[in-house]
Amino acid sequence: MSFMQHTDIGFGSTLTSEGCHFRLHSPDIITLEVVLFDKEGIPTARHSLERQESNSWHVFIRGIGENTGYAFLVTTATGPSAQWLLDPHAHRVQHQPASHPGYDLVTNPEWIAYTTCHDFDWQGCERPAIAPEKTILCEVHVKGYTKANPDLPANLRGTYSGLCHPATLAHFRQSGITCLQLMPIAAKADETHLSAKSLTNFWGYNPIAWSAPDERFASTDPVRECKTMIRTLHAHGIEVILDVVYNHTAEEGDGGPVFHFKTLDSHSYLKDELGQFKNYTGCGNTLDVSHPPMLQAILQSLRSWVLNYQVDGFRFDLATTLGRRQSHFSSESAFFTAIHNDPVLSSVKLIAEPWDIGPDGYQSGAFPAGWHECNDQFRDNWRSFWLHNAPVSAVAPHLLGSQAQFPAQHWPQKYSINYICYHDGFTLQDSVSFNDRHNHANGENNRDGHPDNRSNNQGTEGLAATAAIQKRRGKQKRNLMTSLLFSLGIPHLLGADLHSHSQHGNNNAYCQDNDTSWVNWALSSEEYNFRSWLQSLIQQRQTVMPVIMKAMTGKTSAPATISWLTPTGTPMDDQNWAMRQPYSCLIQADENNALFYLFNPDDYPVRFCLPSSLHSWTCLVDTAEDQLAARNIHQSDCLVRPVSMVILIPASENTGSRLIS
Structure with a gap:
């Protein structure tokens, strides 16, 4: 690489074949030096940066290569005589603990940055470029998702390498996940109030260097290991979205x-x-x-x-x-x-x-335009419908993609990101197991975390429950996940929910770097069956939803039609909309592609009349069952059992080939 003028380089450190540029913007300081460190963290040289136009400071130091440690030393008009600063634009940083032998934070910095060369062999691997209507987002924490997985080597658990290990990849592929949304992987610092309580910011929403992969997820080189993870995920058809702060x-x-x-x-x-x-x-x-x-x-x-x-x-x-x-x-x-x-x-x-x-x-x-958005109203209203007493009018718009906020004519450039659970709040298992938050371990007298969780413990607070309550919890989990995956928009899953993971009622586990947040991989037979059911549900979703979502945009030759019906087959009226009652929705894309949703939130079974225009249906999902098994319906009505839902599609000669039974 040839020498570049300071006006052509970005902030922070920029390596060339001849040395390294250092550049910062700062109108508030008097002097600025970059101090270089050896591998033991001992200062070896100091170089002054010169103030340029527009308060930009710059120096080029010849002979510097990659992995050279550095920090900035500044003086100001009002501050101490000299002050250590971390490069906020660094590509790799390392925390220097005060307990490090012989390390003096008065004369040495707490954080050191490293010059970084981004050369990497991507092996010709390209981004998967998954279409939005086929995207299945899965939110995971790099450490939390794999730390307790016994199928991984102990040294890879909780790391970038663990997240792309063959055992983890097989799980994602089997689950039909197309995109991992990683909770923050940029270097972070712990808040002072957490340090005082010997806790740590596990989630990582407290950034100290936006462009530096966090060293806590790597064994040696976080830059290379993070790139290897992304390359491996891409090679297996999985996209990577970063949660950035x-x-x-x-x-x-x-x-x-x-x-x-x-x-x-x-x-x-x-x-x-x-x-x-x-x-x-x-x-x-x-x-x-x-x-x-x-x-x-x-x-x-x-x-x-x-x-x-x-x-x-x-x-x-x-x-x-x-x-x-x-x-x-x-x-x-x-x-x-x-x-x-x-x-x-x-x-x-x-x-x-x-x-x-x-x-x-x-x-x-x-x-x-071009921005999809997280939809908290989707979460709140579907939870309220299944777990409390929200009327039909509360959830019907969200079934169709929340078009008041995200009109179908703007799809696929702007979709609702639908979710039932996120990293903050209850997990799916806790949503049906706890009425109240239990955040005492956070050290804030259970005052932190949102008090409105729209949860329902189904009769007993906590995980221990009778067989009848456990059965009802399982059915409600299936109701919520089916409502999520078969609503129009991009579904967002919490990775922990594939494992029925419980945080023991903690709805704000941001500071819990322990088995509260480490996803459970030792599944009971009930948890294993739910994971298998959810994996199959995702696959079923992918067979029918993309066509329906495209038809809803009105950009196809035959725009979709929508009918809202009572169980008797009559159109919904104002009184029906204002109640929490059984109802159905028919989305007809064309003569071969339709979805017929039958919802029964009541505690007794309900028979739904089926449209005569389509004389034969196939049951795609019945949440009263803990296994998915497609079955044909030839009669003119369909029984929906208490507190459950059924999704039907038109039966045809090709139905069997496109369904997973």
Whole structure:
């Protein structure tokens, strides 16, 4: 590589064949030095950066190669005489614990970054490019998902390598998972209140270096091991979406720790008229993404993940913050415009968590074209329907893709991301086993975590229950998963739910790096049967839903028609919509492709009249059964047992070949 001018390089460290560029933006400091370290963490050299135009600091150091440790040493007008800072743009970082023998945090930094060469053999492997209507998202934590898997070598459990081990890959393939959504893998720091309680931020939503894969998931080299994981998943047809946190950093609020931006550029964070940090994230600070250097830093990080790691997309935590200019949100903000105009970033999958806790923070449906959005209303209303007393009108729109927020004419560029469970909140098993949160282990007197879980323990609090309650719980799990997978939109599964994993009623296990969060792989016969049922359900979904979803857009030769009916076959009226009662929905794409949903939330069986226009049906799903077995229905009605649902499709000569029985 040839020497490049500082105006052509990004923030942080940039290696060339002749040495390394170091560049930071900082209007708030007086002097800036980069200090180099050897493999033992001992300082070996210091180089001053020069202030350039627009408050950019730069130095080129010849002879530096990859894996050279470095940190920045700065002086300011108001701070201490010298202060260590971590490169917020680093591609690899390492925490230097104070207990390290001979290590002095007064004269040495707590965090060291490393120069990184991104050369990697991708072996010709390309991104799978799964169509949205065929996408099955599965949210997993790199460590939590594999840490307790006995089928993995002990040294690979909880690592990038464990997530792409043949045993793990076989599980994903058997489950029909097309896309892993990884909880944050960028380097993080623990909040001060957790450190004081000897707890750790297990989830990782407290970033310290956005572009550096976390070393806690690697045995030696997190950069290479993370790339190997993604390459292996791609080779098996599985996409990778990263859950990314660009709404705040680990520097917390006023009085919190200082790692980089607080000292480098005070304009990085939103502040009020008194100069105090605005806290629209609940984490102490809120990044000002309208600040040009901050916007540039975020775009640089996103492009690094796509270009250097070949990721397939991003899920943006508290994404409303990204569209803010102070308290105002706009779908035409600088961030969204920059993404749209970037040929790299506009080509990957983009998912927004469409809220933060600031003013007008709830922006569901307001994100621009090209952005799918997490749909919490889908979760709340389906849970309320099956587990409580929500009326038909609460869930019917979500069955059809929540088109008030996500109109079908905007599909596939903008879908609802449907989910019943996410990393925050109850798991599926806990949703039917606990009425109340049980978060005492978090050390906050059970005050943390959302109090509104829309859960129902079916009669007994906790996992221990009678056989009758266990049976009802199993059926409700099947109701919720069937409602998820056969609603229009992109289904999002919590990976732990494939294992009936319980967090023992903890609905905010962000600081539980133990078997509360480590997914259970030692399944009971009941748990194993549910996993097999869910795996089959996903496969069944893939046989019919893509065609229906395409027909709903109105862009095909025969747009889909929809009928809402009572069990007797008459159209629903206002009184029917306002009640929690049995009902049916017929989606007719064409004469060969249709879905007929029969819902019975009542505690007694109900017979549904079947449309005479289609004289023969095949039962695809019956949630009263704990196994999937397609069966033909030749009579004019169908019995739906208590608190269950049935999905029918037209019977034809080809039915048997397209169904998994």
